[in-house]
Amino acid sequence: MKCRKCREKAIIYMPEHRLALCSACYSPWFLDYTERTIRKFRMFSRRDRILVAVSGGKDSLSLWHALNALGYEADGFYIDLGIAGQDEYSEQSKQRCQELAERIGRRLHIVRVAEQVGAPIPEITDLTARQACSACGLIKRYLMNRYAWEADYDVIATGHNLDDEVAVLFSNVLNWNRGYLARQYPVLDERAGLKKKVKPFVYVTEKQTTVYALVNRIAYVRDECPYALGATTLSYKAILAQLEHHAPGTKRRFLDGFYQIRALFVEPEAPALIPCSRCGQPTTTEVCAYCRLLEHVQRRRGLLSTSAREVGTIGDGEPTADSARASTSV
Amino acid sequence: MKVRYGQQEYEFTERMSVRKLLERLGVLPETVVVVKNDEIVTEDEMLDLEDEVELIRVVSGGFSG
Numbered sequence: 001m002k003c004r005k006c007r008e009k010a011i012i013y014m015p016e017h018r019l020a021l022c023s024a025c026y027s028p029w030f031l032d033y034t035e036r037t038i039r040k041f042r043m044f045s046r047r048d049r050i051l052v053a054v055s056g057g058k059d060s061l062s063l064w065h066a067l068n069a070l071g072y073e074a075d076g077f078y079i080d081l082g083i084a085g086q087d088e089y090s091e092q093s094k095q096r097c098q099e100l101a102e103r104i105g106r107r108l109h110i111v112r113v114a115e116q117v118g119a120p121i122p123e124i125t126d127l128t129a130r131q132a133c134s135a136c137g138l139i140k141r142y143l144m145n146r147y148a149w150e151a152d153y154d155v156i157a158t159g160h161n162l163d164d165e166v167a168v169l170f171s172n173v174l175n176w177n178r179g180y181l182a183r184q185y186p187v188l189d190e191r192a193g194l195k196k197k198v199k200p201f202v203y204v205t206e207k208q209t210t211v212y213a214l215v216n217r218i219a220y221v222r223d224e225c226p227y228a229l230g231a232t233t234l235s236y237k238a239i240l241a242q243l244e245h246h247a248p249g250t251k252r253r254f255l256d257g258f259y260q261i262r263a264l265f266v267e268p269e270a271p272a273l274i275p276c277s278r279c280g281q282p283t284t285t286e287v288c289a290y291c292r293l294l295e296h297v298q299r300r301r302g303l304l305s306t307s308a309r310e311v312g313t314i315g316d317g318e319p320t321a322d323s324a325r326a327s328t329s330v
Numbered sequence: 331m332k333v334r335y336g337q338q339e340y341e342f343t344e345r346m347s348v349r350k351l352l353e354r355l356g357v358l359p360e361t362v363v364v365v366k367n368d369e370i371v372t373e374d375e376m377l378d379l380e381d382e383v384e385l386i387r388v389v390s391g392g393f394s395g
Binding site (some may be wrong): 001010011012013023057058059068115205206207208209214215222224225230231233234237238241242245249300 | 335358359360362363365368369370371372373374375386387388389391
């Protein structure tokens, strides 16, 4: 198979675009495609300071690399979940992020869950009734938002790709999660204490981000998070991959069709966001879910007796009995 | 040819295309990147007996980015 642009040997064929590209032509196409998505949804400009949530995986590291290649001011934000597993999952993930930070000459902010919450993710799941992915998602969303405010970033960018978004949409439709459907969009504008959040890879597939990472020699963690194995998401992705294989472009049509009718799911009287009485972050209840989780974990660990401790800023390395080390930046 | 796919290793004794290999293993092309002797290849690529092939999974399970 030949590259459509230069007739060299192709490395990828994308049936949904009817496009084959070689190693040299792939990255320029990928970057241009990403740039067009950023413009289409008015995600950010070159004047904005962008905080990229990096996990050490192919999607988020490719995003960080791509945004910098496109000339955006993008720093990384890594949340150390404290997951050991067979291959020291979190440690390896952090190293991959640090390597890319050094290579592209950008700042990487690192925050440890064990310091912020008082326990790493595995212990949190043991101490609470929450599933690992649920606790992890809650903590990540909270810390990303809080850090973006404290470090004065304009927008938070995540590496969610087309496959992620379509799998979430599939799940939300199957379960008719109206509230989630109302909020599923590549751009969520800043409001009431929530920083603007964007997904510049919303139209690229997992295969395309993987090829971008490989072509640009971005080292990433290939192992799946040990808690994600067996996740429902994977079964939805398998079903969607079958559909896409038989009818290329199905995933994109499903997602774009939804974006056109998304407004139908927006509740006219959605609960207002108010500052959490403990930490000041936006919530719909008096005390936010993060602070409730924090209190629960610390009470179970015997770190708290009667009342919740005050939530400090992330950058000051708020001490817990678990650790005296401060959050670090490299 | 030797084929590595995740933790599994396979040995094939006949020449075949990448497309055929993926069919034999029951793998959809959208879910892997195929690397032959350190080069990414497309489905029409022929694989010879002395080739070393790796299928890199592209599917991840988390939504956390």
